[in-house]
Amino acid sequence: MNWQLFGEVVVTLFVIMDPPGTVPVFLALTGNRRPAERKRAAWQAVAVAGGVITVFALFGRTILDYMHISLPALQGAGGLLLLLVALELLTGKADQPDTAAAGNVAMVPLGTPLLAGPGAIVATMVFVQDSDGGWDYLALGLGVVVVLLSIWASMRFSVLLLRVLKESGILLVTRIAGLLLSAIAVQLVADSVRAFIAGAG
Template identity: 30%
Template structure:
């Protein structure tokens, strides 16, 4: 149960469902309720396909390139750590990704599906948490299920975006994004230490 919760929190941090809400509101500001619902469903579905794709073939790609998983684990941890720092000290996910909407408001899937939901951090997490040498098929399926569960949370929040915006506002979403960044930074350091340990066989 603890492992289930930790994996859920990990994916929740890297996907950052609450931080996606202001981006969604900006992208769909001039659309009616029915179209907003359609965009939310499309963005979540596309994100699920992308992340499941990397769960299935991400490790195979690394193997074909001759990259050891321990090295990828360290690299992924470093990238996740840098990503977490931008969440903590930077503009924050909502403000940063809202800037992308100025040139692409007509394409609501961007920046929603990529890079807001299926972010680089989420892709790295999907690969690292389903390594075939470390996790059994059952565990990999469980991780995929947890990831999809987080995406269900994303969908629910997007469908309730207008209400959530009134409740917490952009400032509230920014605060939550920074808290998720702190959690993610600790997870990233753990990944780096684990990768170093596996590489040297400690």
């Protein structure tokens, strides 16, 4: 197996998907749910992220070309979606129990576009394009699995913080997560606009 490619995949996706960085967002979105629901949300988010990455790794270029969608457009759409979620966290709307079910939260925004966002999708597509043969694909697949498992572990064991933070702490984490998420969203949109300008220039 190509261990060098494996290491490159793990490091690249770990930096992009940022497992520790998902903890405050996960706590903010699932802090008011039962422990069983939070555990299920962690698994669902990882499963959705893995599914999205796999689909784009196999058919990403074909899908985007068929629908005439550029990578900057995908990046901008992901940024706008994250911005909507960030505004809900900042204004307190996400604290309302009837705003979304745990499964919906796990799929959007946790599974995608937060975890399986434009950065992770593009990086995986590039790795697939540069791979040569079955052993490279095996290394790529194992690298993705390792990163997804680290994300699951971060979210799964982050619930231990709930016992320390209590309700007021969760409220603080929610607001901080909203601020960080809004910054990520603005950066995605800004990168998208910059790519459009560079392409037009």
